[in-house]
Amino acid sequence: MDYDFDYLVIGSGFGGSTAAHRLTQKGYSVGMMEMGRRWSAETYPRSNWHFHRWLWRPLLGMKGFFNLRWFKHVLVLHGNAVGGGSITYANTLLVPKQEIWQQGSWAGLKDWQAVMPAHYASAQSMLGVTENRILGPADHLLKDAAGDWGCGESFYKTQVGVFFGDDGAAPGKAYPDPYFGGDGPERNSCIACGGCMVGCRHNAKNSLDKNYLYFAEKQGAKVFAETKVIDVVPLNAKSDGEDGYEITTVSSTSLLRRNKRRWRAKAVVFAASSLGTQDLLFKLRDKGSLPNISAELGRRVRTNAESLIGVRLPGEQNMDEGIAIGSGIYLDDKTHIEATRYPRGSDAMGLLVTAMTRGKPNWRRVFVWLYTMLKLFVKSPKQAVTSLIPFGLARQTVIFLCMQTLDGHIDMQYRRAWYWPWRKRMVSVGEPIPAHIPEASEFALSTARRLGGMAGSLITEVLFNIPATAHCMGGAGMAKSSDEGVIDSQNRVFGYRNMLVCDGSMLSSNLGVNPSLTITALTEHAMSFIPVKSQSVNVANVANVATVAAVG
Missing domain, CATH: 3.50.50.60 (FAD/NAD(P)-binding domain)
Structure with a gap:
């Protein structure tokens, strides 16, 4: 044919x-x-x-x-x-x-x-794949927080797909293909700008x-x-x-x-x-x-039973330095946390972030969030206003990407949704996925208290009981x-x-x-x-x- x-x-x-x-x-x-x-x-x-x-x-x-x-x-x-x-x-690999x-x-x-x-x-x-060679401030923060939590021995450097160049060489140095005997493209060593998730512009x-x-x-x-x-x-x-x-x-x-x-x-x-x-x-x-x-x-x-939470620190910080995910810890056998960052100036995800809210993941949690925000405005108005402004988020925040091996799932179906009856589309069905991982949230809150920062989570988790996942x-x-x-x-x-x-x-x-x-x-x-x-x-x-x- x-x-x-x-x-x-x-x-x-x-x-x-x-x-x-x-x-x-x-x-x-x-x-x-x-x-x-x-x-x-x-x-x-x-x-x-x-x-x-x-x-x-x-x-x-x-x-x-x-x-x-x-x-x-x-x-x-x-x-x-x-x-x-x-x-x-x-x-991260x-x-x-x-x-x-x-x-x-x-x-x-x-x-x-x-x-x-x-x-x-x-x-x-x-x-x-190689072990991360660059530990930025967010990675050191995670290591210290893990030590305070009692799981410091679980801290590790991530296995990543990044080219770091020779030990001691200047960041950004150009190299002929280092992986495939000269058959691959030329590369440059990592400059630790934190820009991995917005597209690496430095060939590392x-x-x-x-x-x-x-x-x-x-x-x-x-x-x-x-x-x-x-x-x-x-x-x-x-x-x-x-x-x-x-x-x-x-x-x-x-x-x-x-x-x-x-x-x-x-x-x-x-x-x-x-x-x-x-x-x-x-x-x-x-x-x-x-x-x-x-x-x-x-x-x-x-x-991955995933939750995106974080800690935003006050003042001038440099949490954006390093690679996107440079380290991780295990809170327990089932709960894994990685220190994650965006490059300086890439604060757009801050539009989805709000103050962390305790409570069971149901409709009452919205009122707990309102009480939390009101309490924050009374106790620390500057921090409350900062929590609503995304600018500066990348340099001030360490994002904790939390994942669990606990088995749970939803199903997808192809049908007409009530809000869009004109054509079929893929919709999710089944029992809700937990939007709140208590042990991870307590870890973030503990870290925030120790450093004078504010723990945060995604608005979708708090207001709609909907977790976010990149996996x-x-x-x-x-x-x-x-x-x-x-x-x-x-x-x-x-x-x-x-x-x-x-x-x-x-x-x-x-x-x-x-x-x-x-x-x-x-x-x-x-x-x-x-x-x-x-x-x-x-x-x-x-x-x-x-x-x-x-x-x-």
């Missing part, structure tokens, strides 16, 4: 870029469809107040790389760019605890503890355009930026996709010129992030393009059959040939740590089962015939 590509990859984040690199390495032609824009040191915003270059709302003229999606149960923060979340993530493989729907599918270390090692090598962050994506393109992969996939249909009426797929795309940023185009590919890899892949698969199943997608789609969506996971989880999940242990979609899912939607338990490294490692695992092109008659999923027949 006349194919445009052997593989068409939807998305260019950690899963998509890893898949594209390994597939081109094995001789396959690869096209990558990315809804976001391509970025460089010259085009990154100077601060996150430049909304048009930071936020992703193309219908409003904002074509940045950072997106917020509000659901009934959670506010999701995620990336949207060529290079996916790596453009705006905090560089941690291996989760072994116990996560005994939880969730992937438990028992494989001896994961024996299989995964080699793939983690490959991912760490490609992403240039190991984002995907410096490794996996860089080599995928060097080996022939074609990246189509600002391109949105709206349809995926099996060719030749083969309901299982045996002959490949026709993929329809449009412009993601143009209101008038949709630039509709159709492509043919032997195989498709969904790698559009947990939310992006779920949303697209829901639409394709609903319209009849991919009707065999498991009914488990959207089930067991997890958030949305699951929704197309691994399982032994389509009755329990969407994909198998090799990331192959039940019910279809030549179709895989390689992004955060495949994660099937709460990791308790930042998920980027695990997404990369699991994609490395999935790609290890695909033969080099000269050895392959059917591109992938040859072993999935029995499943296809069972599903129909």
Whole structure:
């Protein structure tokens, strides 16, 4: 048949870029469809107040790389760019605890503890993982606070994808490729500006355009930026996709010129992030393009049981110095906290911050918040006014990113919401996710009291009982059959040939740590089962015939 590509990859984040690199390495032609824009040191915003270059709302003229999606149960923060979340993530690449493989729907599918270390090692090598060498003021603050709390021995420097250069060398020094024997791009050593999450303008962050994506393109992969996939249909009426797929795309940023185009590919890899892949698969199943997608789609969506809190200190501070996440501690076996920062001047997230409020997460908490604010205005009016003004937040605040391994989840459904009945959309259902982690809040309040600062949390948590997460996971989880999940242990979609899912939607338990490294490692695992092109008659999923027949 006349194919445009052997593989068409939807998305260019950690899963998509890893898949594209390994597939081109094995001789396959690869096209990558990315809804976001391509970025460089010259085009990154100077601060996150430049909304048009930071936020992703193309219908409003904002074509940045950072997106917020509000659901009934959670506010999701995620990336949207060529290079996916790596453009705006905090560089943190941690291996989760072994116990996560005994939880969730992937438990028992494989001896994961024996299989995964080699793939983690490959991912760490490609992403240039190393221990953080720069402890900023926020990291020292976290270490001291942990000592006062009684868990000082748990303090550690994060494993990160940052190039620090030679010991003792001047920050910002230029180096020839330090990772790939001269085949990769030149790099500069980190200057500790704290700007990782607003796009590294100093060539020190190991984002995907410096490794996996860089080599995928060097080996022939074609990246189509600002391109949105709206349809995926099996060719030749083969309901299982045996002959490949026709993929329809449009412009993601143009209101008038949709630039509709159709492509043919032997195989498709969904790698559009947990939310992006779920949303697209829901639409394709609903319209009849991919009707065999498991009914488990959207089930067991997890958030790392996450909470974003912080401590804002009075006066002139330098909490912005360092890398985005430089250190962490464990309050207990289940509760993990990382010291996080934005660069000086990037205070826009302060619009979502208010004074921390105790109390049970229900409607009464709003009144507790009002009492807390009134008490604060009476006792310390200057601090109260400061809490309402975002300017100066980045340099004055240490953000505590709290995550837990406790298992809990919500579900996503595709239906008409009561507030928007004109068309269907993805909505969250199920029991509320805890928006308040008491032990983490008490840790922040204790630290604030000791330093004369103010503990804060997100307005969404206090007023609406909605937590925020930068780590949305699951929704197309691994399982032994389509009755329990969407994909198998090799990331192959039940019910279809030549179709895989390689992004955060495949994660099937709460990791308790930042998920980027695990997404990369699991994609490395999935790609290890695909033969080099000269050895392959059917591109992938040859072993999935029995499943296809069972599903129909």
